[in-house]
Amino acid sequence: MLSRIISCGLHGIDGYIVEVESYISGGLPDFDIVGLADAAVRESKERVRAAIKNSGFEFARRRITVNLAPANMRKEGSIYDLSIALAILAATGQVSLPATAGMVFLGELSLDGGIRKIDGALSMALCAKSTGQRGILLPAQNSGEAAVVKGIDVYGAASLIEVIDFLNGDLCLEPCAGICDFDMLQKDNDAAGSPKPDFSDVKGQNGVKRALEIAASGSHNCLMIGPPGSGKSMLAGRLPGILPDMTFEEALEVTKIYSISGLLPSNIPLITQRPFRSPHHSVTQAGLIGGGKYPKPGEISLAHNGVLFLDEVTEYGGSLLETLRQPLEEGKVHIARLNATLTFPASVTLICAANPCRCGNRFEKNKKCTCTPGQLRDYMNRLSGPLLDRIDIHIEAASVVYDDLSGQGMAESSAVIRKRVNRARKIQTLRYYGTGIYSNSQLTPSMLDKYCRPCLKGEKLLKRAFDKLGLSARAYGRILKVSRTIADMDDCEEIQAAHIAEAIQYRTLDRRAI
Amino acid sequence: MKTDFEQEELPYWLWLVSLPGIGPVKALQMIGFFETPRRIWEAGRRGLADAGIINEDELNTLTSVTYMEKAYKHVETMHKHGIRALTVNNSSYPFGLRRIKAPPIVLFIKGRLSSGAGLGIAVVGSRKATDYGIKAAGVIAESLASAGVIIISGLARGVDSAAHRGALEVGGKTYAVMGCGLDIVYPAENKELYEEIASKGAVISEFLPGTIPQSCNFPMRNRIISGLSSGVVVVEAGRKSGALITADHALEQGKEVFAVPGNIFSKMSEGTNRLISQGAKLTASAADVLDEFGMTYDATGISVIKAGNDREDKNAGCGEEYIEGGGEAGSAAEAESRSGLLNDAAIRCKSNMETDEYLLYRFISDKTVHLDEIAAGCGLEIQDAAAKLFLMEISGLVEQLPGRFYKVNKSCGCVQLIN
Numbered sequence: 014m015l016s017r018i019i020s021c022g023l024h025g026i027d028g029y030i031v032e033v034e035s036y037i038s039g040g041l042p043d044f045d046i047v048g049l050a051d052a053a054v055r056e057s058k059e060r061v062r063a064a065i066k067n068s069g070f071e072f073a074r075r076r077i078t079v080n081l082a083p084a085n086m087r088k089e090g091s092i093y094d095l096s097i098a099l100a101i102l103a104a105t106g107q108v109s110l111p112a113t114a115g116m117v118f119l120g121e122l123s124l125d126g127g128i129r130k131i132d133g134a135l136s137m138a139l140c141a142k143s144t145g146q147r148g149i150l151l152p153a154q155n156s157g158e159a160a161v162v163k164g165i166d167v168y169g170a171a172s173l174i175e176v177i178d179f180l181n182g183d184l185c186l187e188p189c190a191g192i193c194d195f196d197m198l199q200k201d202n203d204a205a206g207s208p209k210p211d212f213s214d215v216k217g218q219n220g221v222k223r224a225l226e227i228a229a230s231g232s233h234n235c236l237m238i239g240p241p242g243s244g245k246s247m248l249a250g251r252l253p254g255i256l257p258d259m260t261f262e263e264a265l266e267v268t269k270i271y272s273i274s275g276l277l278p279s280n281i282p283l284i285t286q287r288p289f290r291s292p293h294h295s296v297t298q299a300g301l302i303g304g305g306k307y308p309k310p311g312e313i314s315l316a317h318n319g320v321l322f323l324d325e326v327t328e329y330g331g332s333l334l335e336t337l338r339q340p341l342e343e344g345k346v347h348i349a350r351l352n353a354t355l356t357f358p359a360s361v362t363l364i365c366a367a368n369p370c371r372c373g374n375r376f377e378k379n380k381k382c383t384c385t386p387g388q389l390r391d392y393m394n395r396l397s398g399p400l401l402d403r404i405d406i407h408i409e410a411a412s413v414v415y416d417d418l419s420g421q422g423m424a425e426s427s428a429v430i431r432k433r434v435n436r437a438r439k440i441q442t443l444r445y446y447g448t449g450i451y452s453n454s455q456l457t458p459s460m461l462d463k464y465c466r467p468c469l470k471g472e473k474l475l476k477r478a479f480d481k482l483g484l485s486a487r488a489y490g491r492i493l494k495v496s497r498t499i500a501d502m503d504d505c506e507e508i509q510a511a512h513i514a515e516a517i518q519y520r521t522l523d524r525r526a527i
Numbered sequence: 528m529k530t531d532f533e534q535e536e537l538p539y540w541l542w543l544v545s546l547p548g549i550g551p552v553k554a555l556q557m558i559g560f561f562e563t564p565r566r567i568w569e570a571g572r573r574g575l576a577d578a579g580i581i582n583e584d585e586l587n588t589l590t591s592v593t594y595m596e597k598a599y600k601h602v603e604t605m606h607k608h609g610i611r612a613l614t615v616n617n618s619s620y621p622f623g624l625r626r627i628k629a630p631p632i633v634l635f636i637k638g639r640l641s642s643g644a645g646l647g648i649a650v651v652g653s654r655k656a657t658d659y660g661i662k663a664a665g666v667i668a669e670s671l672a673s674a675g676v677i678i679i680s681g682l683a684r685g686v687d688s689a690a691h692r693g694a695l696e697v698g699g700k701t702y703a704v705m706g707c708g709l710d711i712v713y714p715a716e717n718k719e720l721y722e723e724i725a726s727k728g729a730v731i732s733e734f735l736p737g738t739i740p741q742s743c744n745f746p747m748r749n750r751i752i753s754g755l756s757s758g759v760v761v762v763e764a765g766r767k768s769g770a771l772i773t774a775d776h777a778l779e780q781g782k783e784v785f786a787v788p789g790n791i792f793s794k795m796s797e798g799t800n801r802l803i804s805q806g807a808k809l810t811a812s813a814a815d816v817l818d819e820f821g822m823t824y825d826a827t828g829i830s831v832i833k834a835g836n837d838r839e840d841k842n843a844g845c846g847e848e849y850i851e852g853g854g855e856a857g858s859a860a861e862a863e864s865r866s867g868l869l870n871d872a873a874i875r876c877k878s879n880m881e882t883d884e885y886l887l888y889r890f891i892s893d894k895t896v897h898l899d900e901i902a903a904g905c906g907l908e909i910q911d912a913a914a915k916l917f918l919m920e921i922s923g924l925v926e927q928l929p930g931r932f933y934k935v936n937k938s939c940g941c942v943q944l945i946n
């Protein structure tokens with residue numbers, strides 16, 4: 014009268030094994046679920062009862078107790094429906110209990126006995142594998158996603174009857190075939206996705222394009238300042254097209270986050286393109302860095318390994334931007350709640366865009382800026398020093414001149430730029446192999462000496478530039494990192510004076526202002 | 528430690544200037560009658576009424592104890608902030624200032640006023656100055672200061688700050704006249720500049736400590752700027768700029784007025800251009816100012832200038848700025864190194880400038896051009912153009928303006944060489 018089925022729960026982006034125990038005893042008919050279950054789990058009583066009956070099985074009219082162990086962790090969601098149903102059926106002898114050994118069962122039941130899609134299948138499949146389970150059975154729509162995990166049998170099922178027949182040996186289910194070739198999948202996904210906007214759509218603005226190429230190559234945080242209509246948002250929107258390819262490990266991390274957030278489309282088992290997120294400036298703190306009663310990843314985590322684009326960055330609430338400081342530094346977000354502290358990955362390339370001033374005409378050649386010095390100062394003060402500290406590249410965009418717009422000359426396409434970006438990124442991956450970092454932007458101060466030694470001429474230039482332009486000390490490390498990336502794009506092991514010179518050009522906000 | 532004067536007399540002076548409704552003119556009349564503020568206080572209601580200078584209302588203010596109590600507090604604040612007071616009867620009170628119509632009864636000072644009769648020139652202008660105004664103020668103040676002139680201005684944003692910075696840059700002396708108490712820094716972002724001026728020159732105000740920068744204070748402050756100086760250079764001023772008030776004061780006080788000409792389409796030059804049409808001296812360099820005073824340089828000054836001229840001939844001209852740069856009286860050695868630097872640049876322009884740099888330089892010529900345009904126009908990759916332009920910027924050949932616009936740096940003096 015006792016049965017035990019293995020299932021899985023989610024804690025942050027990782028899964029943990031949950032044992033679903035069911036005990037059926039005499040007494041008044043009753044159905045109880047214990048083990049810190051939330052409302053959605055407790056409601057599963059009704060779904061389980063209906064699904065079992067509608068699948069043609071008997072729902073025991075006895076006292077049923079279901080325990081979700083470990084009983085001290087809070088369980089949420091509807092993923093335990095299937096395992097609860099199986100535990101009850103096994104306890105009443107309608108399902109062969111030995112057949113369930115070593116298998117993880119996940120899935121939400123519908124009243125007619127169908128199995129519905131769940132969130133976080135990938136994380137739970139990874140958990141099943143790491144804890145040495147034999148196989149995992151989950152909704153058919155999630156099977157592709159879970160099959161990414163190698164070394165464990167993944168079965169997809171569409172209804173409760175299928176599962177029961179399979180366990181009783183009346184039906185033969187084939188394990189899902191995982192993806193064989195990551196590169197192939199990447200190409201397929203590239204081709205399948207809707208066509209992305211291309212860099213060649215943007216006429217002119219070669220300076221900004223170059224800066225974005227550097228940002229993509231070295232994963233540098235970047236701030237674009239320019240008048241309205243200078244194409245900041247347009248250029249940022251085309252950034253995903255030139256971001257370097259993801260490695261399999263990176264793709265797994267990204268997919269896990271999307272999977273637990275329920276944002277993974279069922280036809281894409283693995284996300285192979287770097288994410289690009291651009292939350293509106295009315296986003297809340299929980300929406301940006303993550304949160305909620307059962308903490309969910311925020312925009313910064315959804316942009317993990319990709320780009321977080323904050324358009325009109327001066328319009329975001331001051332404290333909102335400050336909350337980005339720690340994640341930008343660490344590449345992780347820690348969310349503390351009453352019952353647990355969760356950590357979500359949040360290693361992003363931050364791209365910000367802002368107007369140069371309140372009226373927006375500051376860099377315009379033919380329009381007059383009407384801002385007072387006080388307004389100018391207040392406007393720029395909306396970006397705090399510590400936040401600017403974390404931004405490597407400042408780029409000023411001017412309005413596009415008519416000649417550029419009407420010009421027939423073809424601008425470079427994203428594909429061409431992306432090839433260069435990929436090459437530069439490969440150099441970095443090789444150089445930093447085994448050091449725990451993978452791009453120039455992540456270099457620590459102690460690593461600067463080792464990897465970013467400029468040539469003699471470059472060093473002299475840097476010193477002169479500091480004296481002449483009154484650059485702040487914090488600019489030093491940033492300039493070296495960016496010049497490292499520029500040198501990599503040039504396929505140069507040593508940083509040359511020209512690389513330093515270009516890098517200094519991207520520190521406009523550090524210059525002494527009068 | 529407080530001096531005897533601070534203990535005994537100063538509170539009475541502060542009391543006198545803190546009285547509402549009693550301005551410098553009336554106060555001076557009373558001092559003329561009673562000799563010291565202390566005696567005014569001691570004269571009592573009777574004595575004051577007998578003097579026949581003041582009316583009934585003012586009599587009430589003068590005999591009220593509240594103001595006297597506050598005056599003692601002011602002495603404490605001054606002591607705390609290191610502010611000194613210079614009273615109008617003091618022999619070191621600036622001579623030129625004492626002669627104006629309503630000289631401040633008490634000058635509050637942080638720093639040191641130069642005791643000699645050095646030439647003081649005010650460099651003033653708009654707070655919303657353009658790049659041109661900032662640059663002109665800086666260059667003119669630099670050259671004047673290196674010729675030993677004291678630069679006087681108002682620590683405001685824009686032209687004023689640029690003038691102070693220019694003077695400090697070459698180690699010159701500069702005074703900032705404030706429109707608020709000296710315990711307040713206004714505008715706040717000039718705090719560092721304020722400290723530097725206080726340590727190397729002087730910050731001056733006629734307002735009691737704690738006075739906030741009210742807009743009505745500034746026109747009053749302007750009369751001190753012009754009063755302290757022998758001439759006023761207006762660098763950039765819109766039609767209603769406060770700098771024009773300074774110019775008016777200067778005219779009333781019989782001081783020279785100079786104006787830096789500007790673009791006829793620029794709003795910020797409307798005031799200065801009008802000043803010129805009204806007879807102010809057109810000022811394109813420090814020499815124009817010094818000329819007006821028949822400026823007789825001392826021995827060192829002349830020799831440095833001559834040396835500069837010689838070198839200029841050899842190198843086929845390095846522009847005017849350079850000579851003025853060499854006109855520094857105080858440290859000839861520094862002037863030498865300065866001119867050496869410019870020489871370097873000049874020689875580079877002539878012989879060593881790379882083909883690309885020359886190309887870029889010619890392309891920009893007298894326009895303000897965006898980086899993208901320069902790169903396209905010269906057939907260079909954007910990164911190469913950016914790197915080259917930066918090197919040129921470091922050598923002082925070009926200047927970068929906000930928004931990645933570039934223009935040729937005229938004050939470098941290499942323009943003639945190229946053309």
